[in-house]
Amino acid sequence: MSEKRIIPIVMPKWGLSMAEGKLASWLMKDGDSVKAGDQLLEVETDKIAGAVEANEGGILRRRIGQEDTIYPIKTLIGVVADADVPDADIDAFVGSYVVPVAEEGEEEAAGPRYEFADTAAGRLRYTKRGSDDNTVLLIHGFGGDLDNWLFNADALAEGATVYALDLPGHGQSTKKVDEPTVAGLAKAVLSFMDTVKIDKAHLVGHSMGGAVAIEVARLAKPRVKSVTLISSAGLGPDINMDYIDGFVASASRRDLKPVLENLFADSGLVSRQMVDDLLKYKRLDGVGDALTALKNGVFAGGRQAALLADALAASGVPALVVWGAEDKIVPAAHATAAKGAKVEIIEGAGHMVQMEQAGRVNGLIKVMIGG
Template sequence: MSEKIIPVVMPKWGLSMKEGTLTEWHVDEGDTIEVGQVIMDVETDKIASEVEAPDAGLLRRKVAEEGNIYSVQALLGVLAPPEVTDEEIDAYIAAFVQPSSDEGDEEEAASAYAFIDTDAGRIRYSHLNADASGTPYVLIHGFGGDLDNWLFNMDALAEKAPVLALDLPNHGQSAISADVQFNDLINTVVTVMDKLDIERAHLVGHSMGGLISGELARLHPNKVASLTLIGSAGLGKDINSNYIRGFVESESRKTLKPVLQLLFADSSLVTRNLVDDVLKYKRLDGVKASLNTLADQLFVDGTQSVALDLDAIPSPLVIWGESDAVIPASHASNISNAEVHILAGAGHMVQMEQAAAVNALILSHTQ
């Protein structure tokens, strides 16, 4: 009967994740679960997120308790049809052997992040499934973000093709320089693509990363196989200037947390660790000045001052969180000949809050 038993395990989001806290179950024993149904909430050292069921079935047993920390791939629950006896489930749980972390896991996690030299300085990047066939995906984060903004997207896309995500200049763990201009961000993406022999890619840009992606498509159309714009800048004038100025100016947990909560429809996703990670970045020498320089170029007098040349963007995929409090979802209607999806239950970080839906849309648009 064991082949009819399906384990529910702690998911792994990115190579650096080792464990997570099961904060809440959303299903009960005896519930029939569908693929994609939200079954629990998990919090890591990066972020809290809902977990969607990868398998369908009858939840016969909850093994894990709310509030406890479990390592990746730990057994949390058991799915099995009614004909499987309780004794068989007991035996399955007792005999369950958690897949061990590869001995090279730490080395693999470290090697997942590499650095490359550009005119804008040293750039951190992650290049997953680099040797695979297929047109690569290049993921470009937004203002103040980093490549971990794609934590819930990289692995899913890498199952189909290579995936490159990078920290833009003055962001994440890339070099900080007050002299970097907006055009340097575009040129840096091109340089990294060239140095990694990525001749043509599916560009996926979030927020300011959408603006960068669209400009790159205009300047280097031969490098762009498709374009996905997620909560993109450059499609209208409106922007929440309180978010921009608040992100730049906040210097304490108390002032930064409400600013970061503007990014999500569910503000509880902003964990203490997430706030601390952003504060750690913002306290690096030169970060505040460099963000001010960039904000002064892109967001003049509380509005967006750089607009995408929409004629240069053929048939993009446009994704927005319905509850976006940073850039209005109504901007999605400002681009013609686009495949537009407005996702409920998500804010500006829709690729995190509705990761499964966003991943499915990108794969459908690009395969």
């Protein structure tokens, strides 16, 4: 007789700095049938809100967590189980549940929250998650940073070593951008790979980072196992320059918030903390000059300067293209330019599809990288 399954639902950990989250709302009720990938509840962090998805199917037998309540990560907030599991067994499971402690060596393996690499392109901040021969490198877009992968890095690290970096001019990396073009940023990525000794990797690029990933494949095909392009630049000339100009020019919360709302299908995901974090970054010395230089180099004349669809096809590198159907920054129609690539257009998501539909995107990437 097979053992009856009881599956805990816990407060997730999204990113290195997350210690707790607020259970904003339950999306299902006790007794509902659950499939793997179903959204169970919404969680709010100091960065953004996101949905917690079921890892396995069953019945939502017990909602323990209360809405509008903050819980530490790994706290038991619900239980999914088979229909034939007695209520007494659920009671016993909940009553005896102990929050898992870090395994021996886990905290050491996690290392510092962030690390820095001194490269030919300058000092670049990065994170490293997981431990596996299969390596993934996450490359953010214009004005972003490695926290754009909060909902993805740990999930992908279940079967890979995952790096995420701040490109020159972004995050906590050097604000000096020697060559403010897609090609220049690709050279910076290759220099980073040299410094941290990444011989070969699956590249995952978002927006401008997608164009950078294609250019890395063009410059150094033997070092690229595959490319996953998320709402990618480089596949067509169109770009929402009102967004680019607005992002560069905004100096107050009132100005920046409506600009950022263009990134999401659900504009309510733009939290006060997200706006404040970006304002802090934009006020750092050198950021204004770096963003302006990149705007003029990457989006010269209000169009995308680097058109790389032919280079992607010529490289022969396996490619996956993922887009939010409601992208207001780069048209989803550009996906058709990636000849030979697998294309997935995801409804109910905008430019930040890797945040809005993280479970779906993570699943697609895992198939792509063989994880």
